[in-house]
Amino acid sequence: MAVYALTGFSLVSLLSFGYLSWDWMKPSLVADVAMDPMEKSLPPTFTRPPHIIFILTDDQGYHDIGYHGSDIQTPTLDKLAAEGVKLENYYIQPICTPSRSQLITGRYQIHTGLQHSIIRPRQPNCLPLDQVTLPQKLQEAGYSTHMVGKWHLGFYKKECLPTRRGFDTFLGSLTGNVDYYTYDNCDGPGVCGYDLHEGEDVAWDQSGKYSTFLYAQRVSKILASHSPKEPIFIYVAFQAVHTPLQSPKEYIYRYRSMGNVARRKYAAMVTCMDEAVKNITWALKKYGYYDNSVIVFSTDNGGQTFSGGSNWPLRGRKGTYWEGGVRGIGFVHSPLIKRKRRTSWALVHITDWYPTLVSLAGGNLSNVQGLDGYDVWPAISEGKESPRTEILHNIDPLYNHAKHGSLEDGFGIWNTAVQASIRVGDWKLLTGDPGYSDWIPPQTLTNFPGSWWNLERLTDGLRKSVWLFNITADPYERYDLSEQRPDVVRTLLMRLVHYNRTAIPVRYPAENPRAHPDFNGGAWGPWASEEDGEEWEGGREPLKNRNKKKKKKCKICKLRSFFRKLNTRLMSNRI
Secondary structure, eight states, X not given: OOOOOBTTBOHHHHHHTTTTTOOTTSOOSSOOOOOOHHHHHXXXXXXXXXXXXXEEESSOOTTOSGGGTOSXXXXXXXXXXXXXXXXXXXXXXXXXXXXXXXXXXXSOGXXXXXXXXXXXXXXXXXXXXXXXXXXXXXXXXXXXXXXXXXXXXXXXXXXXXXXXXXXXXXXXXXXXXXXXXXXXXXXXXXXXXXXXXXXXXXXXXXXXXXXXXXXXXXXXXXXXXXXXXXXXXXXXXXXXXXXXXXXXXHHHHTTTTOSOHHHHHHHHHHHHXXXXXXXXXXXXXXXXXXXXXXXXXXXXXXXXXXXXXXXXXXXXXXXXXXXXXXXXXXXXXXXXXXXXXXXXXXXXXXXXXXXXXXXXXXXXXXTOOOOOOOOOHHHHHTOOOOSOXXXXXXXXTTSOOOTTOOTTTTTTTSOTTSEEEEEETTEEEEESOOOOOOBOOOOOSTTOOOTGGGHHHHTGGGGOSEEEEETXXXXXXXXXXXXXXXXXXXXXXXXXXXXXXXXXXXXXXXXXXXXXXXXXXXXXXXXXXXXXXXXXXXXXXXXXXXXXXXXXXXXXXXXXXXXXXXXXXXXXHHO
């Protein structure tokens, strides 16, 4: 096989840095702490429902945590993970809305109609209103429920808002991407609005506060005002470390030696988030919650490598079905775990948190039909075998069909042009176009060229529509076995056919001009009336009219955003 030389960098030098020699099956680079034998013989017991803190980070790459050998400092997360259970066979979804919807409902995307892309700000779409959510089930079990952070599950009418879907309180953003200080979000030229909400009202007074700090402070305030004798569920969905790459200067200074500017800013944001988690943990202890608490930490999708993230040594990035897009960072920290301080290789998926947490809370799951998740607490706490043996990563019939896929290539039972992915046991199958397929080393150099890593994508990858990997033996997805094992390919295609028969139609409506923030006082928020049906999509203006409005309002929007950012920076300099 030909080896293409890197500009100023060779494959030999990559090997010398250890980039291609890291053994997946070896213990993590930050060693697990040895278990105290007394803890195993005297396990804590559940005397009352535990307090549940679920922390979700945004776009944090698989490599971007200390115990995965990262150059980014995450001492709090490393300590919590080392003292708890690290989940090293843990899967999420490749983009924002799908992961959040599956966490909140315990169901695959194909069973909520959200199997394509994300919910965009101007779409009349949201998490289906007939779904009973995780916080609603915890409310039934007597929990106080609170959400802090990014929602991104739709808001076109009030019934879609977090406070209507099971949360007693909410402070955060409704869309998927806001400025960390000004909370502005532009969904295209001239379509800009403010997006920070307190309950169902716009939180104008909070502008200028860095979101990572703001959210951690809100969690502390909730804990201070609540009684630890009563069970509480707090869902902390940090905006960090999604773009825009913004961080207080003192955190960036720590990484001044990093040549890659995006990586430098990104690293600062990760460390800042790590300190926010430290403050939340401290509040749990200060206010008397910690001894009866369960802290779950999860990423929402793979890191975006063009924005400083790293999924090394995994293949792919955010938005792809390669391991770099769907294998997540996850751990559980709790005094209630029976077998602490270990690494678990039990198969776990983000849908599993719904039944797991409801069961921990003493809730009733008998009246919830069609869950795709499993109760994995025995696997996490006691080291038992996971009840999960397979994961449907997704079936997206709307994604661009692969040019070289066909029904014939799928043994006459599956059109391999359709983007889909599934894991069954040790085997993982991908069909259609799985997305950007490179292996991208950590961005330790300025403008790392990466030409060799493009080789597979630029040659064989463009002529294929089926891939098969033994993901246990080959977690880096280097050796495609689809031609050697057609029997396994056929078996997994049959599983895709099975799941596809249970799928509901895709919900991806056209954007509606009524969603423009200018019609809502300059802020993003619900625009459809309560009388509008759930399937209401409204009309779209002619393209020419929309473009005219955008051109007229673009300058005003940019000026407003400029002065808000300028004011924030002046305030930051004073502090």
